[in-house]
Amino acid sequence: MTIDAVIFDIGNVLIEWQPERHYDAVIGEARRREMFETVDLHAMNDRVDQGANFRETIAATADHYPEFKDEILMWYFDWIKMAAPAIPGSVAILRALRAKGIPVFALTNFGIESFEFAETKYPFLMEFDRRYVSGRMGCVKPHSLIFEMVEADCHIAPKALLFTDDRLENLDMAASRGWQTHLFDGPRGWADRVVSEGLLTAKDLSAAGF
Structure with missing residues (x-):
């Protein structure tokens, strides 16, 4: 798919x-x-x-x-x-996907001011194509509304979205809406998933510093 x-x-x-x-x-x-x-x-x-x-x-x-x-x-x-440190392997995957021209979004439970502060410490937070920050949206995961808002904004069919999160309840809600999901338990497993989906190759990951 x-x-x-x-x-x-x-x-x-x-x-x-x-x-x-x-x-x-x-x-x-x-x-x-x-x-x-x-x-x-x-x-x-x-x-x-x-x-x-x-x-x-x-x-x-x-x-x-x-x-x-x-x-x-x-x-x-x-x-x-x-909120530290950054997880370098995940940052490398983010950048490898963007280098291939694949749209990459953030969907996060994060406060308004704390996210603005995090941007000053972690520049990669500015690199997403779209950023869905709960504090700005007025609702949080795992409530259905925040997933509905993402779908309405990006105009991409749920089945064409691949979402990784470390919390199963967030993934369960996304999956109930038709999203494809991956339970994050480390960068290696996430890298394997995006490769298996045909989004990246091992060479792409290596070029991004994975």
């Missing part, structure tokens, strides 16, 4: 997103566990991904939990250290 566009998730596909790992390194695992058991920081981040102001949302949460205020504020001040 012909693929007309390839769609990348960003977090844990192109950029590692491991806030717990950063907190463990800075405040220790015990303190991090205590905080995460008390404060739903991922729910806080979901609000940012839906379009809430990045700094204000984190500050409001920090004010609500004074016993963890300094640590919660790290979600803002240390955010780029949590």
